Amino acid sequence: MNSAELHDVDALMAALHACRDAWDTPDRTGDPVDLHDHGLQTARLLERAHPEDYELQVAGLVHDLGHLLYPGDDAGHADHAAQALRPLLGERAARLVALHVPAKRYLVATAPDRALSPQSALTLEAQGGAMTPAEVEExxxxxxxxxxxxxxxxxxxxKVVxxxxxxxxxxxPVVERVARAAA
Incomplete structure (x- = not known):
């Protein structure tokens, strides 16, 4: 699947379904759940914490699609997904997808005792490492x-098995709502 194919909700839903048994690492040594379950869990947690923020919930659902679109590109997966999703889901949802990696770098810099999954810790350096103080402020x-x-x-x-x-x-319905608002 390539990013140009994500032109409507049906195509996006097909990509999300294709995340079943697709993993964040090609050899499946990464996180303990597939991209499908990870997206569902992330979206559900966001729905509970932010029930009125549909763009945030959908961003949680789709944030790791870059792993499906460009397998093995840990450093670029968020930007690839954001670029692919922007025309359908709009600027805010796409930026949130892109920002989930900088947010990891921020949290590592500001809460160094915070635990990351082994795979997230492994990919941190490829993604720029902990933010500098200037990057934190920005x-x-x-x-x-x-x-x-x-x-x-x-x-x-x-990431709960x-x-x-x-x-x-x-x-x-939530994806359709966000796509309609972005149109």
Whole structure:
């Protein structure tokens, strides 16, 4: 699948369904859940914490699609996904997807005792490592700072083997709502 194919909700939903048994690493040595379950868990956590922020919830659902579109590109997966999703889901949702990696770098810099999954810790250096103090201050000024950190926190928590969080089709109405608003 390539990013040009994500032109409508049906295509996006097909890509999300294709995340079943697709992993963040080609050899499956990464996080303990596939991209499908990880997206569902992340979105559900965001729905509970931010029930009115549909763009944030959908960003959580789709934030790791870059792993499916460009397998093995840990450093660029967020930007690839954001670029592919922007025309359909709009600027805010796409920026939130792109910001989930800088938010990890921010949290590592500001809360160094915070635990990362082994795979997130492994990819941190390829993604730029912990932010510098100047980068921290710049990131805090971003209008999407709080939402990006919320997405990252849900991303880190959404890696529980066997956790049931509904189905991908449960999210179709929310994805359609965000896509309509972005059109």
């Amino acid at each position: 990131f805090r000024r971003d209008p999407l700072f709080s939402a990006a950190v919320a997405l990252r926190e849900a991303d880190d928590a959404g 066997g956790l049931r969080t509904g189905t991908m089709e449960d999210w179709r």
